[in-house]
Amino acid sequence: MWPDRRLIDRFNIEFPIVLAPMAGAIDAEMAIAVAEGGGLASLPCAMLSAEKAREQVNIVRQRVTAPVNLNFFCHKAVDADPAREATWRQRLAPYYREHGLDPNAPVNAANRAPFDEAFCGVVEELKPEVVSFHFGLPEPKLLQRVKATGAIVLSSATTVKEAIWLEENGADVIIAQGAEAGGHRGMFLTENIAEQPGTFALVPQVVDAVKVPVIAAGGIADGRGIAAAFALGAAGVQIGTAYLRCPESKVSAAARVALAQASDESTVITNVMTGRPARGVANRVMREVGPISPDAPAFPHAATGLGPLKAAAEKQGRVDFTNLWAGQAVRMGKEMPAAELTRALAGAALARMSQLAG
Structure with a gap:
């Protein structure tokens, strides 16, 4: 057939x-x-x-x-750029303060x-x-x-x-x-x-x-x-x-809700989440910092700074910093x-x- x-x-x-x-x-x-x-x-x-x-x-x-x-x-693997990482952390600092986090605290590198x-x-x-x-x-x-x-x-x-x-x-x-x-x-x-x-x-x-x-x-x-x-x-x-x-x-459960509520207009291509263009359901950080930001460090290092924010928001049932990769359908x-x-x-x-x- x-x-x-x-x-x-x-x-x-x-x-x-x-x-x-x-x-x-x-x-x-x-x-x-x-x-x-x-x-x-x-x-x-x-x-x-x-x-x-x-x-x-x-x-x-x-x-x-x-x-x-x-x-x-x-x-091609790219080493983290300390200067660019610092600029990125500064850009995300208001979110860190909002969640009671230290933007200068060491975090695990994105893998x-x-x-x-x-x-x-x-x-x-x-x-x-x-x-x-x-x-x-x-x-x-x-x-x-x-x-x-x-x-x-x-x-x-x-x-x-x-x-x-x-x-x-x-x-x-x-x-x-x-x-x-x-x-x-x-x-x-x-x-x-x-x-x-x-x-x-x-x-x-x-x-x-x-x-x-x-x-x-x-x-x-x-x-x-x-x-x-x-x-x-x-x-x-x-x-x-x-x-x-x-x-x-x-x-996650919160991500499932966001995906279920998404429409044909909900996804955008962004580099904010990882440093490389990807399509996903728009979340808070994608809308407010991007969707394309020149401050985002090279792939995959942009995800490093977002890690603590993602964890903190998800504990509250929110996907403000979670990469909800999804296509237009x-x-x-x-x-x-x-x-x-x-x-x-x-x-x-x-x-x-x-x-x-x-």
Whole structure:
């Protein structure tokens, strides 16, 4: 019934639906549920240690025999800039005082580690069926080792130029991430968020420019969106925001309320939360300091100063400093088990494609 079965056959999954690897919002529980529903399980590893990533994979392996996708960041690590950090702390100082916190007190540094030797060792040891990257690809030697395990390599492109680069440098499948998508922009050849095309414009142009299968990502949250992606030439879809209100999601109770109340106008692209452009539901600090601020330290160091504020506000049931990463289709999210949602998405897509064909 699916017009393009390349990903179904290559990933050995029932439905061409990839769980978006949403760092901090999901873990093995969500991955297992989506696998049980027939989609591709994804585990976000960017905020984990190598040991924790190994533990998460083992949990999935114990529960399901389905393939798993391990996701990593490929950003170039940047040392913290003390002067810029001080300016940032000064900008956030009124919030610290409001919450009875000392803006000069030492805090734990934000942890978003790029793919390295340790993570490569985890991939070689555990041999996940799929390995995906954000912000490009790792250095050639590491990528060669990943591919030697037999893993299928995915990476995100936000422009046609990035998609061509990814194909030329070893990606087996390309995720075309439109501007509607939640979370960090996968951009790595440009920093201009104003020029990023939307999913509907990006996907067919990427499909025309590369030979490898293309996964559509951004603003897809129901069967209509999946059917549209296939009409544009995609071989599959990556969905994240639609799963955020599932019981397996790790977002807080306050975050669930904010997501449930969000509308099509609620999300913005901001650099305030981490120092790198990402789309999320606007919160207090994003509105008052950003959404784009020149004071925000480089990724991921902007998150360091926000850590104590996030913890203090969340204790009061507020998400004023919490990164609620979500795409523009946030209001289309469902409160149902993730396995059930995966099957419902696939069924609705097949029904819509059947209507269009008939």
